[in-house]
Amino acid sequence: MKRAKRHVISKERRATVLAGIIILQGLCALFFIGDVITDLSEGEHLDDLHLALESIAAFALVGGVVFLMIELRRVLARMTDMDTGLKVAQGQIAEVMDGFFDAWRLTDAERDVAVMLLKGLDNDEIARVRQTASGTVRAQTANIYSKSDTHSRAEFISLFMEELMSGDFSRSVPDPFEGSGY
Amino acid sequence: MSVIADPVSGREGARDVAVWDPLVRLIHWSLALMILLNGAITDDESKLHEWVGYVALGLVGLRIVWAFIGPRHARFSAFRPSIARAVQYTRAVMRGDRTVHLSHNPLGALMVYNLWLAVIGLGVTGYMMTTLRFFGVGWLEEMHEGLFVWLIFSVALHVAGVAFDTWRSGVNLVRAMVVGRKRIPQGTDVE
Numbered sequence: 001m002k003r004a005k006r007h008v009i010s011k012e013r014r015a016t017v018l019a020g021i022i023i024l025q026g027l028c029a030l031f032f033i034g035d036v037i038t039d040l041s042e043g044e045h046l047d048d049l050h051l052a053l054e055s056i057a058a059f060a061l062v063g064g065v066v067f068l069m070i071e072l073r074r075v076l077a078r079m080t081d082m083d084t085g086l087k088v089a090q091g092q093i094a095e096v097m098d099g100f101f102d103a104w105r106l107t108d109a110e111r112d113v114a115v116m117l118l119k120g121l122d123n124d125e126i127a128r129v130r131q132t133a134s135g136t137v138r139a140q141t142a143n144i145y146s147k148s149d150t151h152s153r154a155e156f157i158s159l160f161m162e163e164l165m166s167g168d169f170s171r172s173v174p175d176p177f178e179g180s181g182y
Numbered sequence: 183m184s185v186i187a188d189p190v191s192g193r194e195g196a197r198d199v200a201v202w203d204p205l206v207r208l209i210h211w212s213l214a215l216m217i218l219l220n221g222a223i224t225d226d227e228s229k230l231h232e233w234v235g236y237v238a239l240g241l242v243g244l245r246i247v248w249a250f251i252g253p254r255h256a257r258f259s260a261f262r263p264s265i266a267r268a269v270q271y272t273r274a275v276m277r278g279d280r281t282v283h284l285s286h287n288p289l290g291a292l293m294v295y296n297l298w299l300a301v302i303g304l305g306v307t308g309y310m311m312t313t314l315r316f317f318g319v320g321w322l323e324e325m326h327e328g329l330f331v332w333l334i335f336s337v338a339l340h341v342a343g344v345a346f347d348t349w350r351s352g353v354n355l356v357r358a359m360v361v362g363r364k365r366i367p368q369g370t371d372v373e
Binding site: 012015016018019020022023026027030031034065066069070072073076077079080083 | 200203204205207208209212236237239240241243244247248251252253
């Protein structure tokens with residue numbers, strides 16, 4: 001998930017750079033167009049090599065700006081897709097966890113501990129976060145293992161991995177973020 | 183479940199919605215800078231003043247092209263100019279409605295067009311003043327100055343509007359124009 005997030009950020013940077021180039025190139029295009037118009041009004045003709053080249057440059061720049069704008073739009077659309085996918089995935093994991101915890105009838109405290117187990121905290125860290133004795137945490141993890149019919153942290157975590165890998169990821173999760181994105 | 187809730191994903195509390203793409207933001211702040219430069223810093227008679235003016239004109243031009251081919255919230259269709267909707271919106275606000283608009287709100291939309299027209303007007307009159315035909319023509323200079331006063335008045339109104347709407351809706355609009363996302367408080371309607 002972190003990697004995906006980093007990917008979104010790098011795309012964001014790419015979009016910003018593209019936007020900057022569009023502005024610079026747009027202003028250059030304006031400069032050339034202005035120059036061509038001035039030259040024309042001063043009586044030069046298009047068959048003059050200098051003016052012809054300048055006109056071509058102006059057209060090319062305008063075309064480039066439009067092309068970059070379309071490209072930027074594509075990058076933005078891809079960012080939105082990735083962002084939605086990420087959120088759906090996050091929502092999915094939370095849903096899977098909730099489903100399991102409900103089925104095992106975990107208490108609220110055990111739920112918190114279970115989440116931290118999944119996030120990779122060890123017993124001492126969990127005790128510190130929850131401000132309880134590490135003995136309490138050990139008792140709670142033992143409860144969680146017995147309720148989930150597992151015997152170790154690895155086995156416990158693999159339950160969730162299995163669910164996520166077997167399940168169809170896009171299954172009917174309503175998108176709570178409609179209207180989000182570009 | 184407080185441990186899972188990630189403030190950014192917004193399953194609890196406020197949610198972040200991407201609205202302003204980087205091009206819109208860059209153009210916005212560049213244009214603000216150009217107006218500041220020409221209004222307060224450059225010498226009115228200088229070449230620099232002319233160039234800054236043309237850049238401002240170009241920025242507005244780019245924004246208008248982007249309003250045709252850009253993403254959803256940047257398009258004309260997201261903020262059509264409509265006096266009727268602006269009036270309706272003002273009434274709703276006075277009734278205490280707190281609906282959040284993802285793009286510009288109807289009053290803000292009118293301000294957008296007003297600011298663009300003012301900058302275009304300034305650019306065109308400014309350019310005309312440099313041509314031989316209109317050089318030193320009195321009414322043109324007065325028009326340029328009149329438009330500038332109107333622009334500054336509009337900018338002040340724009341800033342006041344942003345401050346008011348931020349206070350009213352709880353969505354920090356300045357932050358939205360910097361980072362591109364509106365943080366919408368939970369339980370607010372979105373349009």
